[in-house]
Amino acid sequence: MLSILGFLMIAAFMYLIMSKRLSAMIALILVPIVFAAIAGFGTDVGKMMMDGVKSIAQTGIMLIFGILYFGIMIDAGLFDPLVSRTMKAVKGDPVKIVIGTALLALVVSLDGDGSTTYMIVVAAMLPLYKKLQMNPLVLTGVTMLAGGVMNITPWGGPTARAMSALHLDASSLFTPMIPTMAVGALWVILVAYILGRSERKRLGLNEAALSEIELEAIAMQAATTEVLDYKRPRLIWINLGLTIALMVGLITGFMPLTVLFMVAFALALMINYPSLEQQKERISAHAGNALNVAAMVFAAGIFTGILSGTKMVDAMAQTLVAMVPEALGPHLPVITAITSMPFTFFMSNDAYYFGILPLITQAAAAYGIDPAVMGRASLLGQPVHLLSPLVPSTYLLVGLAGVNFGDHQRFTLKWAIGTTLVMLATAIVIGVVHF
Template sequence: MLATLGFLMIITFMVLIMTRRLSAMIALIVVPIVFALFGGFGKDMGPMALEGIKSVAPTGIMILFAILFFGIMIDAGVFDPIINTILKVVKGDPVKIAIGTAILALLISLDGDGTTTYMITISAMLPLYKRIGMKPLVLAGIAVSASGVMNLLPWGGPTARAMTALNLEMGDIFTPVIPSMIGGVLFVLFMAYTLGKKERKRTGVLEINYGTEAMAAATTADESLKRPKLILINYLLTIILLVALIREVLPTTVLFMIGFAIAITMNYPNLKEQKERVMHYADNALSVVSMVFAAGVFTGILSGTKMVDAMANVVITHIPDALGSHFAIITAIISAPFTFFMSNDAFYYGVLPLLAKAASGYGIDPAMIGRASLLGLPVHLLSPLVPSTYLLVGMVGEDFGSLQRTFLKWACGATAVMIVVALIFSIIPI
């Protein structure tokens, strides 16, 4: 009974958000409540939901302050010198332009927001692509590939969802996956080099100068927000924060809170400016954080009612024993098509807890399953369910289908490389 109720709840949740009958946030709240009532858990439903909300609170706060911190860094012009340097170096060589595009997209993706990455990268590079005669589709493909790898960052969304769904810390899921992420980055650079060579052959090598006006258009539009005198201090602050996050000097949430407090006070000491900067990112931060707390309701009820245990037992009984020890690899492989055909919310909040519970029956740590679930993310960003990708193809004037047909194989390649690296470094068990 519980297993049937649990499967129906997940299927209902997926159908509602994939058909856009309900937003993911509303579905995360309403669906588990309705099914908890059907299952006769009305009296215990409140405490279950509250327990789930408490468990995700640190993750939600971490994401909030990560968005604010990197937003301040972008506003202050931290990435502007990098953009200008790349534009000066690449000049008219398609190979250098493609690699420069990849480096730029990888760096901008540090904020974890695909929309920001696309807006800055396309604005900076599209005029150069058009002037050289390179295909704008190549620009879009490199940008989405870079964002797909960097999407593993804890504040990027999927990793936070995995941590939330499995009630784990960054050190359990993200930190061990860094070698795989590096492998993915190297693959993106290799892809950019390969595509650049093809474009060089097609267009020929030209040497041009990218004017200062175009450079200015490629960086932060509002000059009043830039803080060029603080650029070195901002770089130092960002590096210290990233190192502290990886070394887990303090809890992730606390580190981002401290980093944001220092960054906004140092760059915008005026209280009015501080309020304006916070308000500028409020919309994006609210939409992401509210989703995390809504997910707490879903996971709290799913766990509290023991539906997830019942479903896991059903799955375990239908998996051949010969495949049980390879559950992590299976999860890594299926994460690509699963996150392509369904949203991250549906996969990480609906499917991942089930996979982790089933894997535990074979003695596999849930953290291993959480790590494996991230390795298919390069494929996810080419899904028609990702709104930011529509922004990307719109900015370069290309067709969504063309982007998928050309770069889906590259995305699968990135996933394959990340899985191989994960196996080599024992990030996930063979």
């Protein structure tokens, strides 16, 4: 019964947000409450909601200060040279712009933090998309596809969880996946080319128009070009050093992520805008975006809290595992790779890698399948996972780009599934995942 209610809750939630009958934030709060009451957990739902909010609190705080930090960096002009060089390279051609977006996202994603990637890529590329009237869904879609491939790095969340759950090291789990990731990255660039061609055709640009736009694009600056008073070109090296130190801290784990962003924001604000009036003004300028994203994240905490507290997620996992016929046992790696898409879409990475993956791996052991193979297969669904309404950074991406969450899902889903299938085929061919 709990399993059925869990699947119905997910279906109702997806229907309501994709049909635009409810906003994602409202649906995240109200839909699970209704289904928890139907399941008979009415008196316990408050505690479940608080547990969910507490579990996601650090992420919410990190996103608030992350938005404020990179907002200050954008205001100060840190990314202006990057934007300028990127635009000179793409020369106003939608195909080159989308490919440039993909390459930038693939490189920035190496730090393993989706939120940072989204803030940097959107800050650098969105002004150009707006200038040329390109579809911002192309920006969010390509950026997320790149993040889905690079999220498999050992310092990324899913791989760390898989290594911990299956007691594996990076050399056995991640290193054999590098060629698969390389092909995945090439696929993302191919998708960028296809989408860029589509945008060029939609905009009706010919060679003459491109040369005119090229001149405009080269003259284009970052998002805050028109507010020259906030630029701090003399402090660009200090700001770059501070940002590099922040990235190093993220990778090394020198401090908790939340604390790092809080400290970095305080230093950035004090260095660039020492006047109290300027500080208040800059905080106010970015507070709206930070509040919208944080509210969505805490709403997602309510959803996951109820999903876990009612044990619906456990029941759903058992149901899906039981649906695999015994005859398909030898093919569990491929089945795991394919099912990791819906599994990680409907539940958190913690629930999947610590709850479901060990069960499937244990079943696979009866057929002589190496746990490392199962671990690699489980990582291939990450491009689809990032589209989940349970991933906080997704709300940051759509919020920064100003697109609707449901529209982003509909636009990107088929390409995300394609990314997983391309990487799965590559993994089978090179032998790191068995068919």
